[in-house]
Amino acid sequence: MKRPGSVRAPGAARAAAARTHNRRGEGGRLREEIIDAAAELLDETGEPHAVTLRSVARRVGIATPSIYPHFPDRPAIVLAVVQREFAGLESSLGAAVERAGGDPRQRLLAICATYLDFAGCHPRRYRTMFGGLWVPPPGDSSLTETDLVVLGASCLLMLIDALGDCVAAGAATSTDVSADATALWAGLHGLAHQRLVSPSFLWPENVPERVIGSLAHLTAV
Structure with a gap:
């Protein structure tokens, strides 16, 4: 057959x-x-x-x-693409941290800026990475819950570590680093998504700084 x-x-x-x-x-x-x-x-x-x-x-x-x-099936191929894209994003974020040097605030800002740049440069892959539209119902493919849960986990951990370093250096006042880093990612993702779907909107230049500063609880410079 x-x-x-x-x-x-x-x-x-x-x-x-x-x-x-x-x-x-x-x-x-x-x-x-x-x-x-x-x-x-x-x-x-x-x-x-x-x-x-x-x-x-x-x-x-x-x-x-x-x-x-x-x-074994189509979702497994798309998963492989998404996994490779997350690995590329993680590599870009790591390189941005290295370039930023020893200042914790600058390392956090570099991660955020690189994340937004990645979404802008690879819009269709980015939407696939975070859209979830390609994920079939449970049991309808070879994918497992673990396959999906770990996607992007390393990138979020980098954001958590960077925010934690800011708190330790007195550059941020977060009292729940993990929760605030997650909120910061959600804010970055929302901004990235809206930029992609609203290309004609005239975004103020300092919107990223406002999002990052507020959600990361950065102290005044």
Whole structure:
């Protein structure tokens, strides 16, 4: 019995035939190509549902069943894209902290600015990372609750640590660092989202500073 999506056009069939077998050690490369293709589809369409087994296979140039050794279903592919994007965001935040130097306030501000820049530079991937529209009902895919709960956890921890450093240095007056860092993330996310969906709105230049200063309980400079 054929798996769904196994029928393909002759051109796709020829491309797939050329890639039917990976040489030893090339399976990891094909997995990355599948993720790349899914990310490209997201960039082009902005719709997680545009990422299907058939559309990804067509772009990579493989037979649809060739995806199954690497991903059991469509949500697993989108999850891999989202995981890679969060890893990229975490790396960018870490680099921003390093550039900011030893001042805790500047490190926190660098994290926040980098977060907003990431959302602005990668709007469609950002919406997929935080939109949740691609997540199927529980039990309808290979995804587990753990797969979803840990998404972005490392990035939030960086924000918590940065705010904690500000409190220790007397640069913030938060009495519940974890809760206030979570509120700060929610504020940043809301601002990032509204910037994406309201591009014609004339945002005052100091809105990010107002959001960060208020939610992080920063002290006056």
